[in-house]
Amino acid sequence: MTLLLDSNTFLTPAMTYYAFDICGSYWSWIAHAAATGDVKSISPVKRELRQKDDQIRHWIDMHASNIFMPDDSAVTNTMAQVATWAGSNGYTTAAVAEFLGKADSYLVAYAMLGGHQIxxxxxxxxxxxxxxxxxxxxxxxxxxxxxxxxxxxQHGVRF
Structure with a gap:
């Protein structure tokens, strides 16, 4: 089972406990695990991460081909299921719009499509x-x- 990485698994570590200058091993492991197929992410996450011109964007640009799966038109059906669920569970209209407008909803849809864990x-x-x-x-x-x-x-990683 492939693990799908949310944007915050890049952003929070880079800005805090696994900053590039403190724990480069985290980033090396992510790159290696992506190359072997153990972890991946999706294009909407990549688009979120590339919004600023910072270290994350530069690291993403260097490793994107191994980490980010290409857009998949087959996700349309699962996105429809996610959108229906979001709209029918008592969330505010603003909450539904925010969720569907970000990579979060796509992560759930891709995980459903491929049997992945997030x-x-x-x-x-x-x-x-x-x-x-x-x-x-x-x-x-x-x-x-x-x-x-x-x-x-789970992967026995030690820094």
Whole structure:
């Protein structure tokens, strides 16, 4: 099973505990795991990460061909399921629009399509109807989520 990386598995580590100058091993492992197919991400995440001209963007540009799966037209059907779920579970119109306008909804759809697991720092909040969290949407569609720490432990990574 391939692990699909959320934007925050790049952004938060780069800006905090796994900054490029502190823990280059994290980034080397991500690049290696992507080359072997253990981890991937999707084009909408890549588009989010490339919005700023920073270290993340430069690192993404160097490793994009191994990390990011190409857009897949087959995801249309699963996106429709995700959109229907989002619109029919009591979330505000603004929350649904935000969720569907970001990579989050696509991560869930791609995970459904390929039987993948999602790696994210988001935490489930099913009662909070003001924002749709990836773990809640994933859980509703039979997709599991794990944290980056769980991902590293599952793969026996030691820095």
């Amino acid at each position: 790696v994210t720092l988001e935490v489930a909040a099913p009662a909070a109807k003001g924002k749709i969290k990836i773990p809640d949407a994933a859980n509703a569609h039979g997709i599991s989520t794990i944290t980056p720490y769980q991902m590293l432990r």
